[in-house]
Ligand SMILES: Nc1ncnc2c1ncn2[C@@H]1O[C@H](COP(=O)(O)OP(=O)(O)OP(=O)(O)O)[C@@H](O)[C@H]1O
């Protein structure tokens with residue numbers, strides 16, 4: 001072999017080895033959410049309302065909001081009325097666009113996407129839960145849960161199977177043929193949760209999900225959200241109730257369009273507070289008896305001792321909802 005050929009062969013071998021090493025190395029996952037210098041303003045000039053503004057420079061120009069959320073985290077966004085919670089949620093959910101700033105969702109710069117691409121991202125990456133449930137009238141629970149799968153082009157038999165699995169997880173398999181007006185508020189919200197998780201999205205985004213529920217139904221829905229997060233699902237939940245925010249691993253407080261406080265209540269990796277130490281958690285709740293009595297989908301808290309992280313193979317939640325492993329980047 002000529003010296004030139006052998007040098008080429010050496011280089012090709014080195015390239016192949018580098019590519020193989022890259023393929024074998026576990027890929028560091030990007031944060032589920034990374035927003036930088038996010039500003040949302042309504043109106044202009046002196047009449048402008050900066051719904052999201054962040055800190056200001058010396059001239060009073062908003063510098064925008066920075067926020068990073070890792071895979072597997074459970075974040076409560078709190079703040080008084082008008083502080084910018086829904087504005088932030090609408091941008092994180094790709095339902096609205098910021099006035100300025102960047103937003104990477106699961107590593108994708110959503111600022112570069114057109115309307116069609118945005119709707120695909122919403123369908124595949126985000127499960128929405130709203131205060132008012134947003135169910136389709138006169139449509140059975142199982143058909144509601146199948147809807148996002150129909151948009152995603154999943155065939156009928158597979159849709160039915162996955163929708164029933166999701167309804168089973170929220171304890172409503174026996175209500176599959178019920179329409180919204182035949183379900184209680186708490187049951188309707190559990191159907192909405194099943195609909196949000198059936199596509200195995202990167203993140204669940206919930207705006208005041210318990211705002212219209214009584215304390216018993218609130219506990220039911222939060223117990224489901226806790227279990228989903230324990231199974232690896234990233235959760236971002238907007239609330240103005242301390243009792244709800246206690247369930248989160250991290251609490252971000254907005255004041256006047258700025259992040260005023262960012263408190264970690266439990267590590268990103270691991271169980272959320274209510275499952276980490278259920279007895280201690282329940283002893284501080286106003287609805288102790290409800291929490292203890294809750295049996296969602298036939299599963300009781302006592303089956304999931306807080307000290308034992310759930311085994312993804314033993315835990316039906318992980319398998320059935322296609323949970324993602326918790327690997328969030330270090331903060
Ligand atoms: N479309 C709009 N046009 C003008 N101003 C708006 C618009 N939407 C929101 N705002 C203003 O932006 C600010 C933030 O509103 P946002 O809805 O995000 O508050 P919030 O924290 O969700 O409040 P709440 O707890 O009442 O739901 C408020 O001052 C509101 O009046």
Ligand SMILES: [Mg+2]
Nearest residue numbers: 082085086087
């Ligand atoms: Mg709001």
